[in-house]
Amino acid sequence: MPLPFLTADRAFEAPGETSHDVALPFDDHDQWRRPYRPGPWRVGAAALLLLLASFILLAAVIIIFTGAVPEACLCLGLAVVLIVCALRLLRVGAWVSRHGLRRVRFLVTTTVPWDRATAVRTVQQPVRWLGLPRTVQGQALVLVQRDGEQLQLLTDHNADFLFRVEAFDRAADTVEAWGDEYRPVPSL
Incomplete structure (x- = not known):
């Protein structure tokens, strides 16, 4: 089964090219794509959840053999x-x-059309460390909307980019390139 999210970085680093040479490497720009790989913290947490699920499934099989069907269904x-x-x-x-x-996000998805966006930029600000309440000084990629509201997209201290500054810079540059390509130019 192909896993396209694992090949996101390779699409930006073709032999002889850097990520700055090819900003939008995908042919079909109508599909929703994450322009970076999920980070090791996120993949590790998901792997632990899947490991726990496999043990619970094994327990369900054992419980079925004992004849307790309602507990196995639970x-x-x-x-x-x-x-x-x-x-x-x-x-x-x-x-x-x-x-x-x-x-x-884990429970909520927010979609902003490019025509409602005025800027996509990287800013220095306090960011949450791994999504926990603790904040540290870091970088965040924010989307500024026409009504002035800012939507924080990525941070250099989230589960995708913790201790991976180069990956954050590459992902931020790529999202900014998508914004520059498809955001309408304001008329004077």
Whole structure:
């Protein structure tokens, strides 16, 4: 089964080219794409959830052999919930297409069309460390909308970019390039 989210960085680094040479490497710009790989913290957390789900599924099989079907169904339901959580955790991040920019969080997805965006830029500001309440000084990629509201897309201290400054810079540059390509030029 192809996993396109694992090949996102390779699309930007073709032999002899750097990520600055090819800003929008995909042929179909109508599909929603995450222009970076999920980080090791996010993948590790999802892997732990899937490992826990596999143990619960094994427990459900053992419980079925003992004849306690309602308890086995409860274990099966819990395992399915953990698998869905792991898959959703892997989808969290910033996604781009010709239609706009989409910020996917664990429970909420926000889509902003390019015509409602005025700027996509990297700013220095306090950011949350791994999504926890603790804040540290860092960089954030924000989308500024026409009504002045700012939507924080990525930070250099989230689960995708913690201790990976170069990956954050490359992802921020790529999202900014998508914004420059598809955001309408303001008329004077």
